[in-house]
Amino acid sequence: MSVEGLLREHGQPEREVYFDHENSGWVPPEVVEAMLPYFNRKGFGHPSITNKPGWEAYEAVWRVKEHLVKELNAGGPQNLVFTHSGTEANNLAVLGSAIASGRKGGKVIVSSVEHLSVIFPAEFAAKLLGMKVIKVPVDEEGFVDPEVLSAYMDKDTVLVSVQAVNHEIGTIQRVKELVKVVKENNPEALFHTDACDAFGRIKLDVKELGVDLLTLSSHKILGPKGVGVLYVKEGVKLEPVIRGQLSTQTLWPGVENVPAIVGFGKAMELAFKDFSNQVRRVKSLRDKLLNGLLNEVPETLLNGPKGDLRAPDNVNISFLYVEGEAVTVELSLKGIYASSGSACTSRILEPSHVLLAIGRKHEEAHGSILFKITRYHTDGDIDYALQVVPEAIKRLRSISSLKPSHPKQ
Amino acid sequence: MSSRIPLPYSPKVLKYFKNPKNLGPMENPTVEAMAGSPACGDMIRLYLRIADVGGEEVIKEATFESYGCAANIAAASVLTELIKGKTIKEAWKISWKEISDELGGLPPIKYHCSILAVGALKRAVRAYYGGKELPPWLPKELTAEERQTMEEEEMIERIYGRSPKMK
Ligand SMILES: Cc1ncc(COP(=O)(O)O)c(C=O)c1O
Numbered sequence: 150m151s152v153e154g155l156l157r158e159h160g161q162p163e164r165e166v167y168f169d170h171e172n173s174g175w176v177p178p179e180v181v182e183a184m185l186p187y188f189n190r191k192g193f194g195h196p197s198i199t200n201k202p203g204w205e206a207y208e209a210v211w212r213v214k215e216h217l218v219k220e221l222n223a224g225g226p227q228n229l230v231f232t233h234s235g236t237e238a239n240n241l242a243v244l245g246s247a248i249a250s251g252r253k254g255g256k257v258i259v260s261s262v263e264h265l266s267v268i269f270p271a272e273f274a275a276k277l278l279g280m281k282v283i284k285v286p287v288d289e290e291g292f293v294d295p296e297v298l299s300a301y302m303d304k305d306t307v308l309v310s311v312q313a314v315n316h317e318i319g320t321i322q323r324v325k326e327l328v329k330v331v332k333e334n335n336p337e338a339l340f341h342t343d344a345c346d347a348f349g350r351i352k353l354d355v356k357e358l359g360v361d362l363l364t365l366s367s368h369k370i371l372g373p374k375g376v377g378v379l380y381v382k383e384g385v386k387l388e389p390v391i392r393g394q395l396s397t398q399t400l401w402p403g404v405e406n407v408p409a410i411v412g413f414g415k416a417m418e419l420a421f422k423d424f425s426n427q428v429r430r431v432k433s434l435r436d437k438l439l440n441g442l443l444n445e446v447p448e449t450l451l452n453g454p455k456g457d458l459r460a461p462d463n464v465n466i467s468f469l470y471v472e473g474e475a476v477t478v479e480l481s482l483k484g485i486y487a488s489s490g491s492a493c494t495s496r497i498l499e500p501s502h503v504l505l506a507i508g509r510k511h512e513e514a515h516g517s518i519l520f521k522i523t524r525y526h527t528d529g530d531i532d533y534a535l536q537v538v539p540e541a542i543k544r545l546r547s548i549s550s551l552k553p554s555h556p557k558q
Numbered sequence: 559m560s561s562r563i564p565l566p567y568s569p570k571v572l573k574y575f576k577n578p579k580n581l582g583p584m585e586n587p588t589v590e591a592m593a594g595s596p597a598c599g600d601m602i603r604l605y606l607r608i609a610d611v612g613g614e615e616v617i618k619e620a621t622f623e624s625y626g627c628a629a630n631i632a633a634a635s636v637l638t639e640l641i642k643g644k645t646i647k648e649a650w651k652i653s654w655k656e657i658s659d660e661l662g663g664l665p666p667i668k669y670h671c672s673i674l675a676v677g678a679l680k681r682a683v684r685a686y687y688g689g690k691e692l693p694p695w696l697p698k699e700l701t702a703e704e705r706q707t708m709e710e711e712e713m714i715e716r717i718y719g720r721s722p723k724m725k
Pocket residue numbers: 171172233234235236237239264266312315316343344345346366367368369375376377
């Protein structure tokens with residue numbers, strides 16, 4: 150069904166601030182500029198064909214890999230695989246390592262707050278290979294306790310996957326400690342970390358962390374959609390999960406999306422320019438929005454930790470007595486674009502599994518709103534949000550049949 | 559987030575969402591009823607003022623409150639528009655489909671919003687006749703909308719009961 154009429158009815162808000170970078174977002178003009186030549190001026194060939202446009206494409210892909218090697222301390226370009234999304238990189242990591250283990254009836258351990266592109270492949274691997282999936286519980290701030298993880302480890306464990314930063318509530322996991330616990334229990338077990346929401350927010354050094362596999366996604370750092378990366382430590386065996394004509398890589402077939410990879414490279418360059426200052430600024434805007442909302446609006450819950458253990462860009466608050474989908478629509482009418490973990494936006498009419506895993510009740514999860522801050526946000530943007538959001542909550546609470554003043558059903 | 563689904567609302571949903579008609583609690587309603595639950599994320603409270611007009615029981619006023627998504631608010635508001643001025647008997651006949659159609663056709667995953675609105679109305683009507691003699695047009699057994707409303711409420715109870723939250 151077309152939504153042309155809906156968009157007309159919605160109208161053009163006077164001021165717009167985009168906070169929905171969790172789900173996707175706009176791309177800085179420099180990134181678009183960097184991509185453009187690769188559509189029709191150079192490097193538009195196939196990176197593994199012996200002609201000039203092909204070699205130019207090869208060179209472009211190679212450069213981005215070299216850059217990534219530096220940012221991640223990844224050893225060499227041969228340890229990096231480009232996929233067509235973070236989802237695909239996570240599938241390759243989880244399914245690829247489960248299949249390559251050659252085990253029937255092994256064990257895959259994931260945290261209960263992983264992205265669905267980790268949880269679903271883990272469940273699929275279990276179904277295909279007769280493996281067991283363990284979802285490790287987290288505490289009320291979303292942390293995996295190394296001791297709890299340790300209790301689940303055994304000699305059958307093929308893979309452990311715990312993300313570096315949670316995409317919804319911003320929990321920064323203690324990956325290094327978790328890796329240590331896993332390897333102490335079973336040196337054969339692989340450790341994968343989904344770092345889609347950590348890259349560009351916290352320092353990531355694969356050697357220092359000790360991980361075997363690490364996932365990135367371009368559009369989570371303001372790059373174009375449709376590029377993912379999997380770091381695969383030297384010596385780690387994976388079975389490719391998509392089959393077809395190989396190009397420059399052996400773990401992922403198909404022609405590399407060269408313009409998008411170049412755009413990702415540019416986005417990475419911008420993300421790491423003056424990194425610590427940028428992060429400091431983003432963090433201060435985060436706290437301004439987070440504290441502002443908690444102070445301005447009564448009956449709220451902060452989802453995820455506070456302070457330095459929270460991703461610098463993440464604000465996730467449950468507004469009680471309102472439903473999140475209605476809040477996102479109301480905010481959208483005023484030009485504030487955010488998302489919700491409510492069931493009403495989901496295919497299965499269940500609220501976000503991340504919020505349920507940290508012990509939120511259904512009605513608390515339904516009222517959750519997620520904002521992501523970038524270095525492009527200004528103080529004025531946050532001020533605008535601090536004006537619009539409380540008004541929106543107020544109006545929807547005035548409509549709501551669920552209020553403290555009403556007796557329980 | 560959880561597994562997403564597109565929600566191509568018609569402009570009418572947005573219209574009612576922006577300016578809901580007949581919003582708010584009513585002072586001394588003849589009857590009120592509630593459907594849904596906070597845990598479902600969908601809850602409608604309906605207030606009716608019913609008066610005898612020439613021997614017929616007519617809904618003179620209808621208002622609502624809604625805790626729910628944009629479609630839920632719009633469905634409740636449309637329902638109150640549709641039943642205002644109708645006899646109870648006429649109002650009883652309104653189906654969830656009529657409400658959905660009135661909103662330009664809800665996306666299928668949102669049908670339950672209009673079912674909930676009709677469920678609340680039917681509950682209000684039954685409450686109105688509570689203890690009185692039922693009129694001949696009012697079936698003793700629950701209608702499809704009432705059953706579905708109850709099922710939704712019960713389903714969430716079951717989910718709650720079954721999955722202890724990790725803490
Ligand atoms: C933590 C995490 N993992 C994986 C993905 C999937 O990445 P993509 O959208 O590129 O498939 C995302 C994207 O939202 C994410 O936030």
